[in-house]
Structures are given as C-alpha cells and as structure tokens.
Amino acid sequence: MKYIMLLTALVLSAPVLSADKEAGEAKSATCAACHGSKGISAIPMYPNLAGQKEAYLAIALKAYRDGTRKNMVMGPMAKPLSDEDIANLAAYYASLDPRGE
Numbered sequence: 001m002k003y004i005m006l007l008t009a010l011v012l013s014a015p016v017l018s019a020d021k022e023a024g025e026a027k028s029a030t031c032a033a034c035h036g037s038k039g040i041s042a043i044p045m046y047p048n049l050a051g052q053k054e055a056y057l058a059i060a061l062k063a064y065r066d067g068t069r070k071n072m073v074m075g076p077m078a079k080p081l082s083d084e085d086i087a088n089l090a091a092y093y094a095s096l097d098p099r100g101e
Contacts, residue, residue: 019054024092027085030077039093040100051098057090 031049035041039050049057063069064078065086081089 019087019091021088021092021095023084024088024090027089028092031089034073036100038100039096040098048098049093050096050100052093054090054094057093058086061086061089 034043034046035049039052040048060069061078061081062083064071064074065081067075078086
C-alpha cells in the first residue's frame with residue numbers, strides 16, 4: 001500500500017511534457033473573468049495563476065474536477081475539463097509572468 005501511494009504521488013507530481021500552451025490560452029477565456037486575462041486577478045478573493053508551478057495547477061484543477069478539493073465556483077468550472085485541457089491550462093498559466101508583464 002505504501003508503494004502505491006508513493007507511485008501515485010510521483011505520477012501526480014511529474015511535469016506535464018506534452019502540454020500545448022496555445023491551446024491552454026484559448027481555453028483560458030472563461031478563467032479570465034476571475035483570474036485576469038494574463039493570470040493576474042483584479043479581484044482580491046481570487047488567486048493569481050500567472051507563474052504558478054505547472055504541476056501544482058494541474059493537481060489543483062484535477063482535485064476540483066474530481067471533487068476532492070471543494071470550492072463552489074471552481075468545482076463546476078473544472079468538472080467538464082479533460083486531462084488534456086488541464087495540462088494545457090497548467091502549461092499556459094505556468095508560462096505567464098507573475099508580474100503581469
């Protein structure tokens with residue numbers, strides 16, 4: 001059991017290698033309402049996504065989608081995302097400058 005948990009953690013934390021940043025940018029139009037067009041939120045209660053670590057973003061989105069991480073806004077937003085969508089969004093936001101430039 002311990003080895004299964006370790007293997008799962010390694011797989012989930014592995015960087016996404018085949019993600020398409022351009023597809024992520026196209027998919028991010030809905031995200032921009034809360035997280036800003038360049039991943040910098042103008043609304044204090046929503047986090048900035050620009051420059052976040054790619055693996056963290058992917059894990060968080062999958063957790064929202066699967067219901068293991070609860071948020072009444074993000075749950076429904078993440079529910080229809082495929083693994084590919086999540087990888088692309090994570091790659092896109094990770095590539096952005098956290099200063100918003």
